[in-house]
Amino acid sequence: MKAAVVDRRGGVPEYRDVPDPRPAEGQAVLRVEAVAVENVDRAIVAGTHYTAAPFQAALPAVPCFDGVGRTVDGTLVGFGGLEPPQGALAEYVVVPEGHWAPIPEGIAPETAAALATAITGMSMKTAANLQSGETVLVQGATGVAGRLAVQTARLLGAGRVVATGRDAAALASLAELGAHAVIDTNMSDEDLVRAYRDAAGDGYDVVVDFLWGRPTRVLCQALTPESFAIGRPVRLVQVGEAAGEAFELPARALRTSGLEIYGAARNLMDGMADAYAQVVEWVRGGQLMIDVTTMPLRDIATAWQRTDLRGSRLVIVPDHSA
Secondary structure: OEEEEEOOOOOOOEEEEOOOOOOOOOEEEEEEEEEEEOHHHHHHHHOOOOOOHHHHHOOOEOOOOOEEEEOOOOOEEEEOOOOOOOOOOEOEEEEEOOOEEEOOOOOOHHHHHOHHHHHHOOHHHHOOOOOOOOEEEEEOOOOHHHHHHHHHHHHOOOOEEEEEEOOHHHHHHHHHHOOOEEEEOOOOHHHHHHHHHHHOOOOOOEEEEOOEHHHHHHHHHHHOOOOOOOOOOEEEEEOOOOOEOOOOOOOHHHHOOOEEEEEOOOOHHHHHHHHHHHHHHHHHOOOOOOOEEEEEHHHHHHHHOOOOOOOOEEEEEOOOOO
16 A cells, blocks of 8 residues: 655655555554644654654654544544554554544545644633633634634634734734734734733633744733732633743743643543534534645655645545555
8 A cells, every 4th residue: 555654753754655554453444534734743753742752763654643534334434543653644544443433424534634623722611611702812823723713712702812923914814713803923022012912902811822932921921910910810721832842931920910821631531522522513514614735645745845834734635546
């Protein structure tokens, strides 16, 4: 069969022949239909993600660890549980029993492959307990997950949604998704502090943060009172680190700002079933739009290196007839 294979740290996947998968007891072969390529997959191949060690130790290996496929009876399922060197970017995969589940009817394989991206935005509910009418700030709203988070905030009943990013054209398009105000972070720290404060209205209640790094450092400065006043409580959900994995957080940014920081996985296991069901309902009803760009597995080298897919999730589709 054909698969995408990486043979060195940071390498570009190549379209190659590999042995057909052979299931052991308690495993099944699935025909792969669609695989979303996310930032975490690229980071694992680059060796920069904290979970990258097993993949790097198994090189040569096939990237991506989940996707959408079909069982032998044709049932469309989402699957996971793959371990290096096996990955999802292949025509077929061997999956342990219990590591696949049916995809709800009415959702195409390409869209189903990107559902996990949409679910990250639900962390504003599962981790931060967003309430109807509250104000949400989406840090990094021009990316795929950020655009979905803006829509999710609106669908969850946020009273005000503020979105940040560095792409002016992409920011301008966010109003139609539900953003009431946008902030271009490509400005000085002083101006950005002012922009955060000006856009806050009565104050931010929940921050969904895909950026970290410099924008979140400046946000913390903006949230910190400049007097002895006590700041409004703000629940920040840390989801990604597109702008940097670390920054210096002054003690006063927590002591008086009202800032509370949660990881996106907080309460996730308890809330995952409900979050998934809600996202599926929105997608099937056309209320939540997941923008995907599909490319065939045979073009994986070109697809992997694309940098023009702003706001669209890359989904690889094997060409089983090739």
